[in-house]
Amino acid sequence: MIINKAYAGTLESSDIFVEIEPADEGAGIELKLTSAVYKQFGPQIEEVILETLKANGIEDAKVTANDRGAVDCTIRARVEVAALRAKGEV
Amino acid sequence: MRRTMLFFPGNSPNMLLNAGYLGSDSLILDLEDAVAITEKDSARILVRNAITGLEYEKEIIVRINPVGTPFWEKDLETIIPVKPHMIMPTKVGTAEDVRIVSAKIAEIEEACGMEAGSTKLIPLIETALGIENAYQIATADSRVCALFLGGEDLTADLRCKRTKEGKEIFYARTRIVMAARAAGIDVYDTPWTDVEDFDGLVKDAEFAKSLGFTGKSSISPRHIPYINKVFSPTEEEIQYAQDVIDCIERAKAEGKGVVSLRGKMIDAPIVARAVQTLEAARQIKGGK
Numbered sequence: 089m090i091i092n093k094a095y096a097g098t099l100e101s102s103d104i105f106v107e108i109e110p111a112d113e114g115a116g117i118e119l120k121l122t123s124a125v126y127k128q129f130g131p132q133i134e135e136v137i138l139e140t141l142k143a144n145g146i147e148d149a150k151v152t153a154n155d156r157g158a159v160d161c162t163i164r165a166r167v168e169v170a171a172l173r174a175k176g177e178v
Numbered sequence: 179m180r181r182t183m184l185f186f187p188g189n190s191p192n193m194l195l196n197a198g199y200l201g202s203d204s205l206i207l208d209l210e211d212a213v214a215i216t217e218k219d220s221a222r223i224l225v226r227n228a229i230t231g232l233e234y235e236k237e238i239i240v241r242i243n244p245v246g247t248p249f250w251e252k253d254l255e256t257i258i259p260v261k262p263h264m265i266m267p268t269k270v271g272t273a274e275d276v277r278i279v280s281a282k283i284a285e286i287e288e289a290c291g292m293e294a295g296s297t298k299l300i301p302l303i304e305t306a307l308g309i310e311n312a313y314q315i316a317t318a319d320s321r322v323c324a325l326f327l328g329g330e331d332l333t334a335d336l337r338c339k340r341t342k343e344g345k346e347i348f349y350a351r352t353r354i355v356m357a358a359r360a361a362g363i364d365v366y367d368t369p370w371t372d373v374e375d376f377d378g379l380v381k382d383a384e385f386a387k388s389l390g391f392t393g394k395s396s397i398s399p400r401h402i403p404y405i406n407k408v409f410s411p412t413e414e415e416i417q418y419a420q421d422v423i424d425c426i427e428r429a430k431a432e433g434k435g436v437v438s439l440r441g442k443m444i445d446a447p448i449v450a451r452a453v454q455t456l457e458a459a460r461q462i463k464g465g466k
Contacts, residue, residue, distance in 0.1 A: 100192060162228075
């Protein structure tokens with residue numbers, strides 16, 4: 089359960105900045121992704137973000153992600169931290 | 179084979195991504211001083227994912243926050259399950275500091291079904307108290323496989339200036355080498371912090387080697403080839419070591435008790451050094 093708006097990551101090269109905001113119950117995930125490599129990897133990045141949100145129990149949220157060429161393990165790390173912070177678990 | 183250990187800030191994806199390709203024998207992924215206090219949670223999760231996701235082919239050491247901070251236990255809970263080769267506890271002042279960390283690691287190893295004692299420790303000694311207790315720290319727990327000297331924090335604790343000459347850490351260097359060698363473990367020297375001064379770096383590394391250090395850490399990838407060279411045996415040293423071993427083998431075959439090579443008697447310490455030299459050369463050639 090999200091209790092506050094939270095973010096993780098940076099806008100540095102190879103990183104991704106992820107912001108999570110509360111949304112109404114049942115609203116699902118509203119994901120906005122910006123990435124220099126969106127054409128090539130956009131769907132894969134979105135899939136990794138959605139998987140990680142689900143694994144962290146986030147079902148309803150507004151999520152904004154600004155990707156700077158992050159690899160999967162970085163994307164998963166930043167989304168997990170943003171989720172934990174949004175849930176007040178850190 | 180550990181000649182060089184290179185530090186990487188734990189919250190920098192770009193640096194973690196390149197960490198395995200910069201020539202150091204070991205990587206120190208840092209959760210302590212290189213990470214802002216507000217990003218400790220981010221760094222430990224990023225480092226955990228880097229270890230599992232980037233499949234480093236190097237030895238991985240994770241530097242954790244000191245016992246007494248709100249971070250060290252979470253660091254271990256997050257990192258131990260992904261099986262780093264070693265944990266570097268920081269500001270280690272007493273044997274008890276080591277035992278506290280070891281006990282926490284044991285709990286996590288058991289909970290994760292890991293082999294008990296499989297995670298090794300390389301305590302970072304960087305206080306006057308730690309230097310004075312170096313042998314007790316080295317022998318505090320079977321996980322301890324090396325000691326590591328931190329010169330910057332130490333000189334702050336000593337309330338003296340850190341200089342390039344390093345006279346202010348001479349006692350600490352010799353004390354920590356003596357403690358580690360007495361305990362039968364390896365010992366690593368503090369980084370050279372001037373990233374542009376390569377002559378100074380080589381002199382400092384050669385001095386550390388002359389005192390008995392196994393290798394030296396670094397904060398700059400550009401320092402790595404210089405340190406590796408200093409801590410690698412030269413071709414001449416390797417040839418001499420091989421000649422010593424050949425000489426000893428011949429003497430054994432001929433039933434001789436005392437042998438000499440190039441006019442010098444070959445005794446047990448010379449043979450021991452020759453074995454160490456050849457083993458180091460073998461490991462470097464094998465890339466391990």
